[in-house]
Amino acid sequence: MTDADPLADGNLTTAEGVGSADRAGKADGPPFPMADPVLGQIGGTPLVPHPADDVLCKMERQSPTLSHKDRLAVGMLLALKDRGELADGQRVVEASSGNMAGGVALACNRLGHPCTIVSPETASPIKMGFVRALGAELIQVPAVPHDDEDYYQKQAARRADDADALYLNQYERALNREVHAAWTGPELWAQIEDREVSHVVAATGSGGTISGIGAYLSTQDDSIRIVGVDAEHSNVSRDFYGQEREEYETEIEGLGQYRTTEAIEFDAIDEMVSVADDDAVARAKSEAADHGLLLGLSSGAVLEVARSITAEDDDARVVAVVHDGAEQYFHQVEGW
Incomplete structure (x- = not known):
């Protein structure tokens, strides 16, 4: 055993920009090899089948600080x-x-x-x-x-x-979506390539996750429908559909921007669906109580959309990106 810090000797290496590289034990790895034992735990998150639906949950909450960020x-x-x-x-x-x-x-x-x-x-x-x-x-x-x-x-x-x-x-920064296109997208594709996935659903906050994943998956299987989940009345959805912007409020942290950011690439997204605050909270609470899935509130909105897709289409198989977990919201949600 050693107490040496891998960073101190320059052992954490990077690739120029965000290219591609393999990491042992991680599907396709990050876009740079990492010797650091802490940062090396980022990514490689599991794809967990929903206990009661044909939905696969990409559990980003299992990263070190409990989110995809x-x-x-x-x-x-x-x-x-x-x-x-x-x-x-x-x-x-x-x-x-x-x-x-x-x-x-x-x-x-x-x-x-x-x-x-x-x-x-x-x-x-x-x-x-x-x-x-x-x-x-x-x-x-x-x-x-x-x-x-x-x-x-x-x-x-x-x-x-x-x-x-x-x-x-x-x-x-467009680099936001580029990181996800170079890392999250390939990792997810390695997990779903043989599973006949029809949709990938993710929350649209800064927009980098959904558009980065969407951009990469379009190069592998352009039949997969990329669905962004937004807060009700958010200006991101309004911009996506060419509607007039308006002032609005949302209680779901991480959802609902007042403007479309540089991180978003609309061409990589097929559809935007807005979810009301109450519906997102109710879904997060029911997923925990009924199925043991501890989801954050924006992830509650994602599961609301994902499960509505499978309810409407018996042939749908949906990946839902779970951005974080319920424990970060226990302090603010009544009944938790």
């Missing part, structure tokens, strides 16, 4: 380092109201970057607990409308400028 954080940082946009030891600033906070804090912890997370005060205390536990700086600010100068994403951008830091900005 672990992939995105380390993937984006390594690619930016390879591109020369992130210097060794440079501070990383990110705005996050949810899972990305923990993912970035973990990636920075292992890659040797000081980290600042700017979050609204309404963010989940459990998710923000990852930030503190992993040694990152957490700055929580009042929740204000997106057009306010003190909106948390605008504050993060200013803090990055002031500190000569990198503003990671998952929302406005």
Whole structure:
């Protein structure tokens, strides 16, 4: 046994940009080989059959900080380092109201970057607990409308400028979906190639996951229908269908953007389905109580759509991306 840190000797290697590489024990691996024992646990998440339906659940909640954002954080940082946009030891600033906070804090912890997370005060205390536990700086600010100068994403951008830091900005980088196209998509395809899957359903927050997966799967089997799940009245769905934008509110963390981000590629998505807050919560609660599946609230919305597809089509076989787990929402959902 050894106490040596693989990062200290430069043993964590990356490929330029986000290409492809194999990792032992992981389906198709990440787009870079990782010797680090902590970051090496990211990805390779299982595809679990639903106990009562022809739905396969891609359990991203089994990543180290319990969400799919672990992939995105380390993937984006390594690619930016390879591109020369992130210097060794440079501070990383990110705005996050949810899972990305923990993912970035973990990636920075292992890659040797000081980290600042700017979050609204309404963010989940459990998710923000990852930030503190992993040694990152957490700055929580009042929740204000997106057009306010003190909106948390605008504050993060200013803090990055002031500190000569990198503003990671998952929302406005195409690299977001490129990471998922290079990593999550191939990994999922290796799991479903022989299973005659008809649909893949995933939540549409920043949009990188669903459009990255969709872009890759279209190169392998363009008959698979890619379905994005959105909050009711969200402007992302309105943009997708060419409808007029409007102001709206949603209680489902991670769903519903006021604008279409640079991370989304609509051409990689076949359909957008909106789910009401109450329906997403009710589905998450019933999946736990009736089937032992501990889903987060946006994943409740995903299962609402996935199971409605199988209910309407006996021949459908659906993959549902479970982005995170119920334990991160116990504090806010009545009855949990």
